[in-house]
Amino acid sequence: MTRPIRFAGIGIDHRHIFGMAANMMEAGAEFVGWWTDGDPETLDGFQKRFPDVPREGRAEALLDDPEIDLILISCIPRDRAGWAIRAMEAGKDVMSDKPGCTTLDQLAEIRACVARTGRIWSVDFSExxxxxxxxxxxxxxxxxxxxxxxxxxxxxxxxxxxxxxxxxxxxxxxxxxxxxxxxxxxxxxxxxxxxxxxxxxxxxxxxxxxxxxxxxxxxxxxxxxxxxxxxxxxxxxxxxxxxxxxxxxxxxxxxxxxxxxxxxxxxxxxxxxxxxxxxxxxxxxxxxxxxxxxxLPYFARLAADIRDRTETAMPQEHAFKVCELALQxxxxxxxxxx
Incomplete structure (x- = not known):
C-alpha cells in the first residue's frame, strides 16, 4: 500500500474520539467519514473540529467501503466490542477507545475474531x-x-x-x-x-x-x-x-x-x-x-502496522492482556x- 491510510469513525459518544482522529490525521492518514447513533453531547464540538468530514446515514456505508483501512470506535463502551468485530469481519483494522470491551465474554469474542481475520485490534490508551x-x-x-x-x-x-x-x-x-x-x-x-x-x-x-x-x-x-x-x-x-x-x-x-x-x-x-x-x-x-x-509515535506506528502487518504500535497480546487484567x-x- 503506497497511498495514505484512510480511516472512518463509528460512534463519537466519548470525547476521546477527538484525539484519536486528530492524531491519526497528524500521522498522515485521511479521515473520510463517520457515523454515530443519535445526537450525543459531543456532536457539535466534533462537527466543528472536523467540518469537512461527512457524516454517513448508515455505519454499513463505511464498513462496506473497500478503500477504508481503519475504523475508530468511541461509541458507548458496552457496544465497542460488537462494532469492532463487525469492522474486522468487514476487513478493517480497528482502533478502539478504552475500554475496548466491558466483559470477558466480549474479550473472548474479539480474540477469536482477530485470530480468524488477521486484523489489528488496537486500544488507544491515551494516558x-x-x-x-x-x-x-x-x-x-x-x-x-x-x-x-x-x-x-x-x-x-x-x-x-x-x-x-x-x-x-x-x-x-x-x-x-x-x-x-x-x-x-x-x-x-x-x-x-x-x-x-x-x-x-x-x-x-x-x-x-x-x-x-x-x-x-x-x-x-x-x-x-x-x-x-x-x-x-x-x-x-x-x-x-x-x-x-x-x-x-x-x-x-x-x-x-x-x-x-x-x-x-x-x-x-x-x-x-x-x-x-x-x-x-x-x-x-x-x-x-x-x-x-x-x-506521539503510536499513531504513525499504527499506520505503518496497517501497511506492513507488523506490531510496532502495540503488540496484539498486550492489548488483550490489559483488558483481561482490568476485567479480572x-x-x-x-x-x-x-
Whole structure:
C-alpha cells in the first residue's frame, strides 16, 4: 500500500474520539467519514473540529467501503466490542477507545475474531499514547537512566463534569465499571514499563463515596498488581476539585533499581506552567525536564502496522492482556464490595 491510510469513525459518544482522529490525521492518514447513533453531547464540538468530514446515514456505508483501512470506535463502551468485530469481519483494522470491551465474554469474542481475520485490534490508551512525557520516559528508561524498572505507581483522577455526562455514564453495565474503564490506562503502563506479559491482581476495590444518588457510578477504585518483573499500584477516581485548571492531576511514578521518574502529565500544581513535566532522579541527575516536545509515535506506528502487518504500535497480546487484567480486577472488586 503506497497511498495514505484512510480511516472512518463509528460512534463519537466519548470525547476521546477527538484525539484519536486528530492524531491519526497528524500521522498522515485521511479521515473520510463517520457515523454515530443519535445526537450525543459531543456532536457539535466534533462537527466543528472536523467540518469537512461527512457524516454517513448508515455505519454499513463505511464498513462496506473497500478503500477504508481503519475504523475508530468511541461509541458507548458496552457496544465497542460488537462494532469492532463487525469492522474486522468487514476487513478493517480497528482502533478502539478504552475500554475496548466491558466483559470477558466480549474479550473472548474479539480474540477469536482477530485470530480468524488477521486484523489489528488496537486500544488507544491515551494516558500513554497521547502524552509526550511518557514518550520521553520510555527513551530515558531504554537508555538505562533508572536501571531495571521494578514498580509503577499510577494515579488517574478525573473530573466528574456531571452536567455534561450522558445517562450511560452512570450505568455500570454501559461503561463497565471504573477499573475496566479508567484503570485500564494504568494497567497498560504497568505492563509496558515493567516488561511483564502477565500479572496477578492481588488487590482490587471499588466504591461510591461521594455520589450516593447515582448507585450505578463507581467514583473510586484501586488495584495492586504483582508479576515476576515488578509490582504496581493504581488509584483512580472521579474527585478532581473544581479549582484544578484541568480535568485531572494524572501522575505516574516509575521506580527503577538505579533511580526513578515521575511524570506530572497534565499539570504541575505549584510549579511550572503547561503539561508533560518529567522529574528524573538517579545517581548523577536530579532535575525536572520539559517533555512536551517528545512526540506521539503510536499513531504513525499504527499506520505503518496497517501497511506492513507488523506490531510496532502495540503488540496484539498486550492489548488483550490489559483488558483481561482490568476485567479480572473489576470482578474481584465487585465480589469483595458486593
Amino acid at each position: 500513554r499514547f497521547e502524552v509526550p512525557a511518557v514518550t520521553r520516559a520510555e527513551e530515558l528508561i531504554a537508555e538505562g537512566a533508572i536501571g531495571r524498572v521494578v514498580q509503577t505507581l499510577g494515579i488517574g483522577p478525573h473530573r466528574l463534569n456531571r452536567a455534561t455526562r450522558p445517562d450511560w455514564f452512570f450505568d455500570r453495565d454501559a461503561y463497565g465499571g471504573i477499573l475496566t474503564d479508567i484503570a485500564s490506562h494504568q494497567i497498560d503502563q504497568f505492563l509496558w514499563f515493567t516488561g511483564a506479559r502477565d500479572a496477578e491482581v492481588t488487590l482490587a476495590s471499588v466504591g461510591n463515596f461521594a455520589n450516593p444518588d447515582d448507585p450505578g457510578l463507581q467514583d473510586f477504585g484501586e488495584i495492586a498488581l504483582r508479576a515476576p518483573e515488578g509490582h504496581g499500584y493504581i488509584r483512580v477516581d472521579w474527585y478532581t476539585p473544581d479549582a484544578l485548571p484541568t480535568w485531572g492531576d494524572g501522575r505516574l511514578t516509575i521506580l527503577g533499581t538505579a533511580g526513578y521518574i515521575e511524570l506530572r502529565k497534565y499539570v504541575d500544581v505549584g510549579g511550572a506552567d503547561g503539561t508533560d513535566h518529567l522529574i528524573l532522579v538517579n545517581g548523577t541527575r536530579c532535575e525536572k525536564i520539559d517533555a512536551s516536545d517528545a512526540g 480486577a473489576q470482578a474481584m472488586a465487585e465480589d469483595t464490595h458486593g
